[in-house]
Amino acid sequence: MSFAVHTHPLWNTYKSMVDRCYRxxxxxxxxxxxxGIVVCERWVPDITKKYQLIxxxxxxxxxxxxxxxxxxxxRINNDGNYEPKNCKWSSRSEQQRNKRSxxxxxxxxxxxxxxxxxxxxxxxxxxxLSTSKxxxxxxxKKYNVSQVCISLIKRNKKxxxxxxxxxx
Numbered sequence: 001m002s003f004a005v006h007t008h009p010l011w012n013t014y015k016s017m018v019d020r021c022y023r024x025x026x027x028x029x030x031x032x033x034x035x036g037i038v039v040c041e042r043w044v045p046d047i048t049k050k051y052q053l054i055x056x057x058x059x060x061x062x063x064x065x066x067x068x069x070x071x072x073x074x075r076i077n078n079d080g081n082y083e084p085k086n087c088k089w090s091s092r093s094e095q096q097r098n099k100r101s102x103x104x105x106x107x108x109x110x111x112x113x114x115x116x117x118x119x120x121x122x123x124x125x126x127x128x129l130s131t132s133k134x135x136x137x138x139x140x141k142k143y144n145v146s147q148v149c150i151s152l153i154k155r156n157k158k159x160x161x162x163x164x165x166x167x168x
Contacts, residue, residue: 005053010065013073014043014056017082022049037075040083063087116145122153123165129154130164 005011020032021039039049043059046052062084063073074090075082117125121143128134129150134142136150143150152158 005056008056008060009069010060010063011056014059015051017073018044018049018051018055021082035079037079038081040081042084043082063089117143117149117159119159119162120165122159122162124167125150125153126159126162126164127166 018039019026020028021037022033022044023029024033026033039055042062043055044051045055045058066089068091071089071091072095073082074088074095076086076088080086125139125143128139129136136147136154139150140147149158
């Protein structure tokens with residue numbers, strides 16, 4: 001490929017999209033290629049599934065330039081493939097709302113069947129956090145959740161409707 005292609009502002013976006021879907025050693029492969037997400041043949045026309053000039057030019061033709069340098073490539077349907085009808089440029093906040101892990105605010109607590117914590121456990125966690133005698137890491141291990149989950153509870157980003165419950 002010519003040097004100019006590698007310096008195009010969208011080259012890294014294109015390359016990352018292809019890598020996420022086809023390079024098994026890519027850190028995000030499990031969330032893309034590992035789930036069966038592929039790039040359309042127009043954007044990756046070769047069976048080797050590598051980026052190449054013609055695919056990149058087709059990608060540019062279909063997607064156009066970003067409306068703003070801060071925009072990122074977004075799939076409208078997160079279970080769909082990378083293809084012109086399923087891709088758009090989105091702001092970070094738009095893309096965050098379109099993530100598979102995004103939950104509506106009312107999907108917390110006992111209403112969320114996928115939750116690892118009960119409302120009672122969250123009340124206990126909030127009590128421990130208020131006493132400052134236990135670290136977030138210790139709480140994460142005790143309740144089998146991530147430290148990030150504990151941090152979100154502490155900052156009332158998750159489970160804000162639950163009050164601390166003093167333990168007996």
